[in-house]
Amino acid sequence: MGSKTVGIIGGTGWLGRATAQAALDTGFIEPARLIISNRSGGVAFAPNVTLLSDNQQLVGLSDVVVLSVRPEQFRVLEIDARGKTVVSLMAGVSAAAIRATTGAEVVIRAMPNAAVEIRQSFTPWYSAASLPEHDRQWVQQLFECVGAAGEVPDEHCIDYLSALSGTGPAFPALLYTALANQAAAAGIPQDIAWRAAQAVIVGGGQMLASRDPTQMLDSLMAYRGVTAAALQSLTEQNFEAMVGKAVQEGAEVARRGM
Template sequence: MNEEPTIGIIGGSGWLGRSIALAMLDKAFVQPGALVLSNRSASNPLTSAKWSEVTVTSDNQALVERCEVVIVSVRPEQFAEVEICAENRLVISLMAGVSLEDVVQRTGSRQVIRAMANAAAEIGKSYTPWLATQQVSEEQKAFAQCLFETFGGADEVFSESHLNYLTALVGTGPAYPALLARSLFQHAVSSGLPPAIAQRASHAVVVQASQLIGNGRSVDELLQALISYRGVTAAGLDAMLASGFDKTIKAGLDSAASVASSMNPFAHSADTKEGPMTR
């Protein structure tokens, strides 16, 4: 692999594709002239004038032919409409539920990495687990790890079952904390707080938690320290656990993991009337 390969993103105008493009540019991981994005309109989704050198095309195969690394960031059900031949390229798939073998078969590349980034890439905080085919070299793996670290943290995993589970756990991005924030907000409002104050207070709880967890203490140490006061916090935690908090979380993750493991991303392709999609 070249020290500074040209990188292409199919789906470069979508939320995730655009976030990754901006992160790589902001961190100088790739120079604007070595980045190619594809979307239907061939319009540059990176509005800043300083990124005007980024190439944008509506032709996915033209992107592939210009790049050594091809990132596929489209919705899983749209992948059936992305017709490319990417032999001898490193292909990085960001599509939930699309197996390594599916990507190999549809792209012609044997050097494939399947990764699960999430919406927190927009703020550089995505946690991205990834899995590689046997043909991906150690050099390519190191390159991919550095790429993922431009928009957060990353770990290599070694089975599709683990990646499917992590799709359910971290691929959801802010969804689980957002659900907690909404429940806190609704309870605060039902208790008589003005909605504006209830919203700020519930958001603060979630933000504070994200800042304290991992800040020199494990989760168990943090919980034990808070429970040991045997006051308001302990009463709240005890009641939540007694009401089945852990069971609710387990049920949600089990359900999400089951869907992630059984997704058929090509189920709706026959109903698609439009041409090759990039979001």
């Protein structure tokens, strides 16, 4: 797809805009080959990028159409994308539904997350049609503009990963607030409780960027002290199974459709 024109429907939203901006900043897409659309109008966020309100006009001008609207907004979107490649960022909308609604034969589903903002998303993607190698590379490179990316073998993976990759900072945010609230409840001053929890989640997360988490756990458990006691308590309460169930429940929503 080398120098193809890309149209992003919903290109001013959270994911669409961050992806477009990263693709421009890295030089992956030239501004003149990027078209975005939304309903509310305004000005495009970069010079020479075209902003349209007519989605069918965007489709007509694009080789690749990226769907970055919410699932409920997709239900009322009427586009004929026959002959185009459609890349959907939507959770809970199947490739079959996208194909049936848009007429596109080549439908790719990708699941970036809010970390596109800092270009740290891991974006799994799946193509429902067989893609030539250079097109596969193009899709991979598009999502590498916002972090790392990997092709998955089937759509089940995308639905499952919607509740994992797609959640972005949600799980760390939950642990962060739980640690802070519980510390405050145990009598630690509020500001210290939040700063302590932040250091564990953010600082600890940065360390894990270059360390193996299993080895890290093994080394910390080896002290047989405070950390080991806290981790052992979570293990006895079936922490891993709870996490698995939570992700499965999210994935079920993605599979059922939204």
